[in-house]
Amino acid sequence: MIGGGTGIGEQGFGGEVREALRQRSDFLVEQGLAERRGQHVILARNLLATLREREVAGAAQKIVAETGLTHRPVAGGEHVSGIYRR
Structure with a gap:
């Protein structure tokens, strides 16, 4: 392009x-x-960031649909702990 x-x-x-x-x-x-x-x-400006956000949102929705768990987004640098099992 x-x-x-x-x-x-x-x-x-x-x-x-x-x-x-x-x-x-x-x-x-x-x-x-x-x-x-x-x-x-x-x-568009920040095209890669926009595409990354869309991909993460899609993956999160898929996990929510499969598990019934609530998606709680985190900001960069935030600490996350726990165990994710399929």
Whole structure:
């Protein structure tokens, strides 16, 4: 996505790469993780932190659904103790 796919051919493998980049850009825009400005796609600030938070939240919800336990999020640097068994 960086560089906009310049230097990639229009047919064959290059065309497939260009299409994959377009689909990835569309997905990021739909998810609110990027925005289009003309022909450019601008990634959201703190994109990696946002993706990490979404992944942790999804994993937490899965564990809640499987165990019935309450999810209690902690901030960075907080101490957590206990035993987690499956």
